[in-house]
Amino acid sequence: MTLAVVTAVPVLLVGVMHWLMPSLVPPTTPFGVRVPRDRAGAPVVAAQRRRYRAVTGVVAVVVVVGALYVGRPWAAPAAVGVELLAGMACYLHARRRITEVKVAEDWFGGRRQVAVADTSLRTDPERYPWLWAAPAAVLTLATVIIGAVAYPGMPARLAIHFGPAGRPDHYAAKSFASAFGPVLAQVASTILLLAIAGVALRSRAQLDAEDPQAATRHRRFVAASARALLVLAGCTSVTFLFGSLANWHLISAPGPVIAALNVVPAVLGAAAILVVVIRVGQGGSRLRLGGPAAGRAGTVNRDDDRLYRLGIFYYNPDDPAVFVPKRFGFGWTLNLARPVTWLIGGLLLVMVLIGALGGR
Amino acid sequence: MILLVEADSDVPLYQQLRDRVVEAIAGGELRAGDSLPPTRQLAADLGINMHTVNKAYDQLRREGLLRLARRTGAVVVRDPASGPPGDGVATEWETRARTLLAEAVAQGLPGAEIERRCRAILDGFRTGSDVGSRS
Numbered sequence: 436m437t438l439a440v441v442t443a444v445p446v447l448l449v450g451v452m453h454w455l456m457p458s459l460v461p462p463t464t465p466f467g468v469r470v471p472r473d474r475a476g477a478p479v480v481a482a483q484r485r486r487y488r489a490v491t492g493v494v495a496v497v498v499v500v501g502a503l504y505v506g507r508p509w510a511a512p513a514a515v516g517v518e519l520l521a522g523m524a525c526y527l528h529a530r531r532r533i534t535e536v537k538v539a540e541d542w543f544g545g546r547r548q549v550a551v552a553d554t555s556l557r558t559d560p561e562r563y564p565w566l567w568a569a570p571a572a573v574l575t576l577a578t579v580i581i582g583a584v585a586y587p588g589m590p591a592r593l594a595i596h597f598g599p600a601g602r603p604d605h606y607a608a609k610s611f612a613s614a615f616g617p618v619l620a621q622v623a624s625t626i627l628l629l630a631i632a633g634v635a636l637r638s639r640a641q642l643d644a645e646d647p648q649a650a651t652r653h654r655r656f657v658a659a660s661a662r663a664l665l666v667l668a669g670c671t672s673v674t675f676l677f678g679s680l681a682n683w684h685l686i687s688a689p690g691p692v693i694a695a696l697n698v699v700p701a702v703l704g705a706a707a708i709l710v711v712v713i714r715v716g717q718g719g720s721r722l723r724l725g726g727p728a729a730g731r732a733g734t735v736n737r738d739d740d741r742l743y744r745l746g747i748f749y750y751n752p753d754d755p756a757v758f759v760p761k762r763f764g765f766g767w768t769l770n771l772a773r774p775v776t777w778l779i780g781g782l783l784l785v786m787v788l789i790g791a792l793g794g795r
Numbered sequence: 796m797i798l799l800v801e802a803d804s805d806v807p808l809y810q811q812l813r814d815r816v817v818e819a820i821a822g823g824e825l826r827a828g829d830s831l832p833p834t835r836q837l838a839a840d841l842g843i844n845m846h847t848v849n850k851a852y853d854q855l856r857r858e859g860l861l862r863l864a865r866r867t868g869a870v871v872v873r874d875p876a877s878g879p880p881g882d883g884v885a886t887e888w889e890t891r892a893r894t895l896l897a898e899a900v901a902q903g904l905p906g907a908e909i910e911r912r913c914r915a916i917l918d919g920f921r922t923g924s925d926v927g928s929r930s
Contacts, residue, residue, distance in 0.1 A: 547801060548801065548802045548803055549799050549800060549801050549802065550799070550800050550802060550841045550842060550843070551797060551798065551799050551841075552797075552798045552832075552837060552840040552841050553796070553797055553798075553840075554796045554797075554798060554830075554831055554832050554837070555796065556832075556840070557832030557833070557836050557837065557840070557868075558829070558830040558831070558832060558868075637836075639839045639840055639842070640840045641842075642840075644799065650797075734799070737802045737842075739842070742842075751842065753842075753843060753844045754838075754839065754842045754843070754844075755835050755838050755839050755844075755845045756838075756839035756840075756842065
């Protein structure tokens with residue numbers, strides 16, 4: 436029973452994500468291919484969307500059945516891995532087919548290709564929602580203060596790991612590292628999420644030249660994304676705070692309660708992100724806005740397919756932007772032509788390595 | 796203000812940017828005291844090289860339309876309501892207008908037709924400027 440749940444839930448989540456993906460992106464970039472707006476409903480686009488959903492759906496069912504048939508502990512992660520790879524293959528196939536038709540029928544032939552910026556997005560930018568950042572900041576600060584005050588009175592042996600039932604199963608001698616290691620992780624994660632929210636607000640406005648409401652979409656998209664990230668930061672801080680209180684033997688609750696304190700905030704944070712993803716869409720593409728639907732006559736977005744390798748990796752040495760919108764999916768990716776990108780990647784790698792070595 | 800640049804145009808990108816800003820000032824969409832985005836941010840939004848934006852801003856600065864500041868980006872410093880133009884502006888402009896008008900004449904556009912079209916463009920700027928001064 437447990438194995439069935441552990442296998443089916445992640446596969447189902449990935450399956451839902453696959454099903455959603457084609458309708459999260461702006462209509463002028465189906466499967467990461469730049470198309471003029473009047474081709475957004477072309478037969479090949481509709482056909483590939485149906486095909487992508489059908490194949491990823493079948494794959495989801497097959498990998499769950501396969502994993503349950505094998506019945507080993509490694510089968511669950513393997514099932515998700517296979518599902519993700521199959522999803523990637525389906526995406527690349529759809530992308531190639533749409534590109535073939537686009538090139539063969541010369542969709543951009545004779546069109547005026549433009550890039551658009553709205554200067555008011557920069558001269559009157561979205562404000563950082565400090566009120567939304569307050570819970571995460573206050574909870575993190577509270578953890579630090581409670582820890583500092585309680586440290587002298589903590590027992591000589593601290594619980595550092597809890598089993599699945601919420602009962603401690605690993606202990607360490609009391610030290611600065613064993614008492615405050617998780618607090619440092621909490622501080623780092625809070626700062627990181629607050630910073631990402633700021634980066635999101637200032638990120639490049641990839642405006643659709645054929646959409647008169649593009650600037651409004653961008654504003655609502657970055658405002659909602661930043662707020663969702665700050666909700667996630669608050670939820671993460673709750674988990675960290677109760678984790679530390681349990682480590683320090685300041686609270687003792689039945690195992691299931693501890694487990695719930697771990698799971699519930701994580702689910703809430705994920706839900707906040709998912710709500711924004713579904714309601715707002717990439718770049719605000721899913722927002723229903725009133726007003727004129729037609730764009731400037733004769734102008735289309737610049738065909739920038741060659742800048743997104745495989746529609747996934749953005750490489751443009753001319754572009755000073757570091758964070759650029761993902762072409763297929765929700766959120767941002769990095770401009771691989773910028774040295775800062777490799778610096779960020781290196782730092783993340785170091786953090787992961789420290790985490791992996793520190794956890795042993 | 797909406798800045799629109801054409802990727803495959805014969806007109807260089809920096810020239811397009813400069814022209815759009817001048818037109819926005821003439822039409823009242825931009826007025827003295829209004830800000831333009833910092834170089835880096837405008838370049839990032841358009842996905843173009845920073846030097847391109849720099850070049851456009853610098854030309855507008857030399858033309859006395861923009862003031863550049865390190866932190867605040869660029870600020871428009873004159874508009875139609877700022878009084879008479881500086882020394883030599885009219886003469887320099889006339890030289891270029893001469894070429895533009897010559898193109899029309901050489902292509903056989905009648906004088907009256909040229910005048911009518913010039914008048915329509917000027918009127919377009921004026922109505923734009925009236926709209927701008929109300930806010």
